Amino acid sequence: MSALFKRIDTVFLEVTNMERSIGWYxxxxxxxxxxxDVENGYAAIEMGETPLTLVRAEKVTPGSHCLLNFYSSDIYDAHKKLLESGVQVEDVIDYGTVLxxxxxxxxxxxxxxCxxxxxQVTTRENL
Incomplete structure (x- = not known):
């Protein structure tokens, strides 16, 4: 942990269609x-401690690599649900200690x- 910073407050992501993106997320x-904030073109999506802030943009240029990872305790169920929702998904890859x-x-x-x-974190309650 940094002495200056406690956490990432938000991650910004430019989107070309705010309503479509809000609906999808x-x-x-x-x-x-x-x-x-409809007028200024911002929306914060609740994803746990760090929200994803969508920012309205005329054009976006997605990168060629993964932007961020979500953690799932049941990756195969997450994969199945995304497929059922019509999302373009790749196969699950087993890297040994990480899927x-x-x-x-x-x-x-x-x-x-992932x-x-x-x-397991050891606390007084589970000793």
Whole structure:
């Protein structure tokens, strides 16, 4: 942890169609809208501690690699649900200690899903 920074507050993602993107991130991925500023073209999507802030743009240029990874405790169920929703998904790849796959959002951004065994944190309650 940095002495200057506690966490990433938000991740910004430019989108060409705000309503389509809000619908996709909420309906397909199951996130919720934290806030939406229609006039200025911003919407924050609730994804846990760090929201994804969608920013209205005329044009976007998705990269050739994965932009961010979502963690899933059941990667095969996540893969199946995305396929059933008509999302373009790649096969699940087993890297030994990590499973992952990639998929694309409506603007063509490559997003990922990963799974790995989380270490149990020892606390007073589970001693």
């Amino acid at each position: 909420t309906e397909v991925l199951g996130f919720s809208v934290r806030w939406h 992952s796959f990639e998929f694309k959002d409506p603007d063509g951004y490559i997003l990922g899903v 799974y790995f065994e989380e270490e």
